[in-house]
Amino acid sequence: MAGYIVRRLLSAALVVVLTSMFVFALFFLGPANAARPLCDLNGRCNPEKLALLTEQLGLNDSVVNQYGIWAKGLVSDREIVFGPTFHCDAPCLGISYSTRGEVTTELFDRFPATISVAIGGGALYLVIGVVLGVVAAARRGTVVDRGLVAASLVIYSIPFYVVALVAWIFFSLEWGIFPDTTYHPISEGVGPWFWGLLLPWLVLGFTNSTTYARYTRGQMVETLGEDYIRTATAKGVRRSKVLFKHALRAAIVPVITLFGLDFAYLLTGTIFLEQIFQIDGIGRWAIEALRDPIDFPVVSATVLVGAIVIVVANLLVDIFYSFIDPRVRLA
Amino acid sequence: MSSPHVNEGFLSAGQQVFQPSAGEDPFLVVDELTVRFPTHDGLVQAVTDLSYSVERGKTLGIVGESGSGKSVSSMAVLGLHDPRSTRLSGSIRVGGREIVGADEDDLRRLRGKDVAMIFQDPLSALHPFYSIGDQIAEAYLLHNKVSKREAKARAVEMLDRVGIPQARNRVDDFPHQFSGGMRQRAMIAMALVNDPKLLIADEPTTALDVTVQAQILDLLQDLQREFNSAIIIITHDLGVIAEMADDVLVMYAGRAVETGPTKLLLTNPEMPYTWGLLSSVPDVTASTDARLIPIPGNPPSLLNPPSGCPFNPRCAHKDKVPGDLCTTTLPDLLPAQVGEDHRRRCHLPDPEVIYGTEVLPEIAPNLVEQHEQTREEETR
Ligand SMILES: Nc1ncnc2c1ncn2[C@@H]1O[C@H](COP(=O)(O)OP(=O)(O)O)[C@@H](O)[C@H]1O
Ligand code: SF4
Ligand SMILES: [Mg+2]
Numbered sequence: 001m002a003g004y005i006v007r008r009l010l011s012a013a014l015v016v017v018l019t020s021m022f023v024f025a026l027f028f029l030g031p032a033n034a035a036r037p038l039c040d041l042n043g044r045c046n047p048e049k050l051a052l053l054t055e056q057l058g059l060n061d062s063v064v065n066q067y068g069i070w071a072k073g074l075v076s077d078r079e080i081v082f083g084p085t086f087h088c089d090a091p092c093l094g095i096s097y098s099t100r101g102e103v104t105t106e107l108f109d110r111f112p113a114t115i116s117v118a119i120g121g122g123a124l125y126l127v128i129g130v131v132l133g134v135v136a137a138a139r140r141g142t143v144v145d146r147g148l149v150a151a152s153l154v155i156y157s158i159p160f161y162v163v164a165l166v167a168w169i170f171f172s173l174e175w176g177i178f179p180d181t182t183y184h185p186i187s188e189g190v191g192p193w194f195w196g197l198l199l200p201w202l203v204l205g206f207t208n209s210t211t212y213a214r215y216t217r218g219q220m221v222e223t224l225g226e227d228y229i230r231t232a233t234a235k236g237v238r239r240s241k242v243l244f245k246h247a248l249r250a251a252i253v254p255v256i257t258l259f260g261l262d263f264a265y266l267l268t269g270t271i272f273l274e275q276i277f278q279i280d281g282i283g284r285w286a287i288e289a290l291r292d293p294i295d296f297p298v299v300s301a302t303v304l305v306g307a308i309v310i311v312v313a314n315l316l317v318d319i320f321y322s323f324i325d326p327r328v329r330l331a
Numbered sequence: 332m333s334s335p336h337v338n339e340g341f342l343s344a345g346q347q348v349f350q351p352s353a354g355e356d357p358f359l360v361v362d363e364l365t366v367r368f369p370t371h372d373g374l375v376q377a378v379t380d381l382s383y384s385v386e387r388g389k390t391l392g393i394v395g396e397s398g399s400g401k402s403v404s405s406m407a408v409l410g411l412h413d414p415r416s417t418r419l420s421g422s423i424r425v426g427g428r429e430i431v432g433a434d435e436d437d438l439r440r441l442r443g444k445d446v447a448m449i450f451q452d453p454l455s456a457l458h459p460f461y462s463i464g465d466q467i468a469e470a471y472l473l474h475n476k477v478s479k480r481e482a483k484a485r486a487v488e489m490l491d492r493v494g495i496p497q498a499r500n501r502v503d504d505f506p507h508q509f510s511g512g513m514r515q516r517a518m519i520a521m522a523l524v525n526d527p528k529l530l531i532a533d534e535p536t537t538a539l540d541v542t543v544q545a546q547i548l549d550l551l552q553d554l555q556r557e558f559n560s561a562i563i564i565i566t567h568d569l570g571v572i573a574e575m576a577d578d579v580l581v582m583y584a585g586r587a588v589e590t591g592p593t594k595l596l597l598t599n600p601e602m603p604y605t606w607g608l609l610s611s612v613p614d615v616t617a618s619t620d621a622r623l624i625p626i627p628g629n630p631p632s633l634l635n636p637p638s639g640c641p642f643n644p645r646c647a648h649k650d651k652v653p654g655d656l657c658t659t660t661l662p663d664l665l666p667a668q669v670g671e672d673h674r675r676r677c678h679l680p681d682p683e684v685i686y687g688t689e690v691l692p693e694i695a696p697n698l699v700e701q702h703e704q705t706r707e708e709e710t711r
Contacts (some may be wrong), residue, residue: 228458229458232458233411234409238439248462250459326459
């Protein structure tokens with residue numbers, strides 16, 4: 001078990017390193033000169049200024065060197081020069097072109113908001129979806145089941161941002177059911193944090209839970225046909241426990257796999273939500289950074305963080321497997 | 332295929348003659364049980380007008396080809412059919428209580444307590460994600476007010492009882508860590524954990540190799556002696572029947588076609604389908620100079636069963652029945668020519684003669700003489 005987790009951790013770490021190389025290559029070795037947007041920022045850019053910035057940013061060095069310097073910044077402080085000299089504490093992800101602040105500091109400021117939206121919304125639709133799926137499977141062929149499947153197909157066909165916008169306009173602006181949809185860090189109290197995030201969570205829950213309900217239903221229908229379910233019933237286990245213990249224990253495995261695979265999709269949804277509900281999270285930051293002139297250090301940091309979150313989510317899914325399925329644990 | 336304990340001679344005459352024990356009502360009484368499944372293709376007539384009973388301490392063997400309704404009928408005893416997709420009629424009384432139409436709570440109290448069941452494939456019948464010990468302990472916890480620790484201790488005790496070596500160390504193993512035979516022992520331990528009064532074993536040894544099969548059957552017999560349980564053993568293997576069963580019920584197309592005390596029925600079968608089953612047993616032929624003859628044709632469709640005798644499309648003897656009775660009229664389950672409590676569903680006027688002169692010489696010529704003798708002794 002411990003060996004399995006260590007192996008998975010190592011491979012996850014490798015994926016993160018490779019991703020960081022990829023991100024680095026994408027933004028610093030791309031077709032555009034990474035010094036160009038910085039040059040455009042203050043005053044007119046002329047060839048001399050561009051050449052100076054290119055030199056100061058080390059963009060004339062070899063690729064390997066550049067990556068080495070960047071990677072070293074993750075563990076030790078760095079001095080970054082473009083115009084003035086900036087001190088950048090480890091782990092250093094660079095200095096923002098637009099704010100001239102340390103990217104890492106701002107990243108840590110914004111991360112809790114994003115992760116609150118994503119985890120809360122994800123947990124909500126997972127739980128609602130799974131419960132609805134179990135109920136539909138248990139009442140297969142009835143009105144409840146058919147209604148659920150039909151509703152899920154309808155909801156699935158509505159674009160996510162439409163739901164988010166409509167929810168914001170009506171529930172927040174028009175009817176004032178959720179008057180305060182601004183994000184409050186949890187340090188200001190659990191109450192404000194919770195109520196501020198509830199509407200975005202509900203939007204995520206509403207749009208995604210039906211997909212999970214349908215998927216769970218399919219898995220449950222299959223599992224309920226297994227011999228060991230009949231064994232449980234023949235032992236005298238009550239129906240609810242047959243469903244939620246014996247059957248769900250097996251049926252949930254592929255559902256959690258889907259959840260892990262869907263995590264990137266969840267983050268995309270979070271970017272929309274941050275925009276619409278004006279939550280100062282990573283997603284909103286990334287979108288601002290992508291505006292012209294592009295803020296390369298911020299964009300690269302947000303992509304890297306997104307990648308790490310997805311890798312960690314999949315790692316957690318794998319560890320979850322090993323807890324739930326003894327055959328994985330021993331493999 | 333069949334038990335090595337009975338590789339010869341179960342067709343020969345036995346000394347024991349079935350004696351119905353006086354007084355006590357049978358623990359299980361099934362009366363005119365009919366089970367139908369409405370499907371897209373039509374109504375599946377899985378079990379029709381089936382009646383039988385089993386007393387405590389006795390074993391009933393139910394035999395028939397696959398699809399003959401053995402599992403469906405025995406699952407009904409535990410109320411395991413989903414009422415929304417099943418039409419069930421008749422009566423099933425367990426210890427005097429009616430099962431047909433009983434509510435879910437009553438059924439739950441009965442399941443695993445008074446009536447327990449073991450299934451054909453122990454690997455698929457055990458939950459892959461729970462340890463063997465947890466699964467046995469759960470069965471105990473459901474029907475006894477004990478702590479989890481006591482239930483676990485009981486699981487160890489049961490595993491030990493069914494012959495799992497080092498039960499204490501194996502109790503936390505998962506099903507995939509057990510061998511096939513050990514899994515079936517674990518299933519038996521789980522079924523017996525509450526000392527059930529009736530044990531239904533649905534092809535308990537079909538998935539196992541011959542040696543293990545014999546051990547499992549021995550185990551069931553030991554446990555039956557110990558707990559005085561009634562046992563229903565379902566099989567398509569007459570060897571298992573010969574070794575285990577006091578009485579036999581032969582099923583075909585969802586109906587009883589021949590019933591009676593085991594020795595009598597196996598030595599003096601009076602229904603051509605039973606003859607077919609006997610002819611296709613490899614053990615009989617292995618010990619004699621006879622041939623292995625499979626029953627020609629396929630089991631009938633249960634959506635649209637043949638009119639008359641359900642066996643008529645495959646029956647080699649229907650020309651001996653006057654007129655077209657076989658194809659037009661369903662024979663009743665009537666007292667047989669030979670033996671008490673022996674019944675058969677067939678229009679043949681003299682099946683015992685046909686068996687002795689036409690069938691037996693083909694499948695076991697060395698037994699013809701014996702058959703002749705018992706026939707005379709037993710004929711009323
Ligand atoms: N739930 C069901 N719905 C429809 N048909 C069924 C169902 N369960 C069993 N059957 C059919 O009933 C017949 C008898 O099955 P079964 O009792 O399992 O046979 P066996 O004698 O091999 O145990 C088979 O033809 C089977 O296909
Ligand atoms: S009733 Fe007719 S068809 Fe059926 S088993 Fe007897 S002889 Fe054969
Ligand atoms: Mg069966």
